[in-house]
Amino acid sequence: LKAVILIGGPQKGTRFRPLSLDTPKPLFPIAGLPLIQHHIAACAKLQECKEILIIGSYTTTQLAQFVNDMQKEYHVIIRYLQEFTPLGTGGGLYHFRDQVRAGNPSAFFLLNGDVCADFPLKELWTFHEERPSALVTIMGTEATRQQSVYYGCMVREASTKAVTHYVEKPNTYVSTLINCGVYVCSLQVFQTMAEAFQRKQDGFYSANGQNSPHPGYMSWEQDVLAPLAGTNKLYAMQVTSWWSQVKTAGSAIYANRHYLELHRPQQPATPPCHILPDVFLHPTATVDSTAVIGPNVSIGAGVTIKAGVRIKESIVLSNATIHEHALVMYSVVGQDASVGEWSRVEGTPSDPDPNKPFAKMDNQPLFNSDGRLNPSITILGAGVVVPAETILLNSIVLPHKHLTRSFKHEIIL
Numbered sequence: 001l002k003a004v005i006l007i008g009g010p011q012k013g014t015r016f017r018p019l020s021l022d023t024p025k026p027l028f029p030i031a032g033l034p035l036i037q038h039h040i041a042a043c044a045k046l047q048e049c050k051e052i053l054i055i056g057s058y059t060t061t062q063l064a065q066f067v068n069d070m071q072k073e074y075h076v077i078i079r080y081l082q083e084f085t086p087l088g089t090g091g092g093l094y095h096f097r098d099q100v101r102a103g104n105p106s107a108f109f110l111l112n113g114d115v116c117a118d119f120p121l122k123e124l125w126t127f128h129e130e131r132p133s134a135l136v137t138i139m140g141t142e143a144t145r146q147q148s149v150y151y152g153c154m155v156r157e158a159s160t161k162a163v164t165h166y167v168e169k170p171n172t173y174v175s176t177l178i179n180c181g182v183y184v185c186s187l188q189v190f191q192t193m194a195e196a197f198q199r200k201q202d203g204f205y206s207a208n209g210q211n212s213p214h215p216g217y218m219s220w221e222q223d224v225l226a227p228l229a230g231t232n233k234l235y236a237m238q239v240t241s242w243w244s245q246v247k248t249a250g251s252a253i254y255a256n257r258h259y260l261e262l263h264r265p266q267q268p269a270t271p272p273c274h275i276l277p278d279v280f281l282h283p284t285a286t287v288d289s290t291a292v293i294g295p296n297v298s299i300g301a302g303v304t305i306k307a308g309v310r311i312k313e314s315i316v317l318s319n320a321t322i323h324e325h326a327l328v329m330y331s332v333v334g335q336d337a338s339v340g341e342w343s344r345v346e347g348t349p350s351d352p353d354p355n356k357p358f359a360k361m362d363n364q365p366l367f368n369s370d371g372r373l374n375p376s377i378t379i380l381g382a383g384v385v386v387p388a389e390t391i392l393l394n395s396i397v398l399p400h401k402h403l404t405r406s407f408k409h410e411i412i413l
């Protein structure tokens with residue numbers, strides 16, 4: 001078995017700004033681990049999985065250190081394959097098909113790099129093997145009718161679970177069973193992709209390239225999955241466990257909470273301060289014993305937390321400093337940022353229903369219909385300095401800004 005993780009490139013992830021300005025989004029830490037390390041851990045857990053290919057258009061330099069570290073940690077071959085230009089969710093996979101096919105693996109997993117889940121890969125693979133005609137098995141989950149249109153929607157044959165109809169982000173309601181961006185594929189899928197690629201090429205040249213950003217561009221969902229529906233080669237396994245996308249910084253807070261819950265990080269035998277689980281505390285963080293941290297907080301390497309600080313439902317990135325008696329909640333504090341004494345950095349998210357496996361914090365527009373900023377969390381970019389006794393509520397501060405006053409519902413450029 002092999003696995004392929006699609007991570008896009010710097011052109012993507014715009015809704016994740018300003019957090020993606022300093023760190024490529026796939027490496028943004030959620031519950032103490034880079035976003036795609038959760039994928040790698042899930043793949044490496046499966047002994048049969050011998051190689052992981054990461055495909056995207058970030059430069060190799062941006063990923064090299066991470067790939068090296070991951071190989072050492074998980075003892076599995078991991079390679080980063082860089083697309084010369086974004087080729088879409090199918091184009092990159094097709095371009096690097098020989099690397100996927102090399103060694104003739106019995107199947108390969110395909111994972112969107114921006115989803116979070118407990119990745120039931122073993123179950124997915126078994127489900128796939130039980131259906132010999134399957135070229136692709138999709139992991140699906142139930143969404144609300146309203147939410148479903150933002151995802152790939154599937155209609156299944158009740159007894160066989162074969163997908164009879166697939167529509168990517170339909171304009172009107174199709175089905176509440178949505179595509180989670182996690183698949184297991186047989187190698188023969190490359191034959192289907194070759195046919196799709198040929199159709200794309202014909203279309204590209206007859207339209208003089210008008211309808212495609214690049215002749216090698218291919219959408220996995222529209223060009224491969226949709227035509228496979230109704231052929232008995234596409235199946236969907238429905239899961240009820242937690243699943244979510246990470247598109248916005250708000251969804252990072254939500255994912256952080258759930259990955260913490262899933263992994264339940266071990267607390268040090270003598271906690272450095274009052275901890276309300278779940279909390280990930282990097283061993284190199286310096287925390288005053290009077291601070292209170294949690295629940296659902298991740299504290300990165302080299303962070304300093306001073307006396308009387310209160311942090312909940314937040315991510316504090318490496319080397320940030322939270323000064324005496326400051327409060328941080330529903331926020332992301334960027335690396336090297338500083339929050340002054342007695343300041344409050346706050347968001348007020350409308351939480352997704354905790355009983356639903358499906359997150360609805362995504363797809364919120366950045367601005368409300370009345371033109372007001374919509375994020376329900378506060379984000380401090382890297383190196384931002386918040387002075388003492390300042391309040392920041394539901395605001396986004398771009399990197400390296402030194403604030404001089406309080407802000408509410410604003411983007412501070």
Ligand code: GDD
Binds near residue numbers: 086092114115151221
């Ligand atoms: N290598 C590479 N090249 N990866 C890409 C490219 C590309 O040109 N474009 C997108 N990706 C990666 C993204 O980084 C992301 O991890 C994944 O492919 C999905 O890409 P999006 O284009 O952002 O699609 P989406 O998230 O809106 O929708 C997809 O995921 C949903 C589940 O999260 C679809 O598969 C939907 O059907 C699905 O419901």
